[in-house]
Amino acid sequence: MDASGYGVLGVGFIFWFILVFVCLFVSASIAKKKHRSVAGWVILTLFLGIIATILLALLPTREKVVGSPGYFPTFSDEAVAGVSKKCPQCAEIVKAEAKICRFCGYKFEAKQ
Numbered sequence: 001m002d003a004s005g006y007g008v009l010g011v012g013f014i015f016w017f018i019l020v021f022v023c024l025f026v027s028a029s030i031a032k033k034k035h036r037s038v039a040g041w042v043i044l045t046l047f048l049g050i051i052a053t054i055l056l057a058l059l060p061t062r063e064k065v066v067g068s069p070g071y072f073p074t075f076s077d078e079a080v081a082g083v084s085k086k087c088p089q090c091a092e093i094v095k096a097e098a099k100i101c102r103f104c105g106y107k108f109e110a111k112q
């Protein structure tokens with residue numbers, strides 16, 4: 001039993017621990033960015049370590065799905081949600097409360 005051997009092992013363990021910890025954060029951020037399961041990839045990283053992180057980095061970005069946790073609404077989606085509306089004349093997106101189109105001057109019918 002060599003005392004210095006234990007020291008190397010201890011340092012190695014700390015380094016491995018830090019590496020896994022860093023990989024967890026990297027995996028979580030990549031998973032979030034790629035619209036993938038963050039919890040799933042964190043668990044996978046715990047088991048596979050840096051291999052899972054590299055695997056995730058190589059995977060293509062998943063297509064956006066309406067209603068999924070990683071979904072960010074786009075401008076046209078806001079029109080659907082009622083925040084804005086599409087001008088029937090010039091097809092530009094204007095505010096839902098707008099009575100007149102700011103692009104072409106089209107007069108919207110008063111809702112209320």
Ligand SMILES: [Zn+2]
Pocket residue numbers: 087088089090091092101102103104105106
């Ligand atoms: Zn217009």
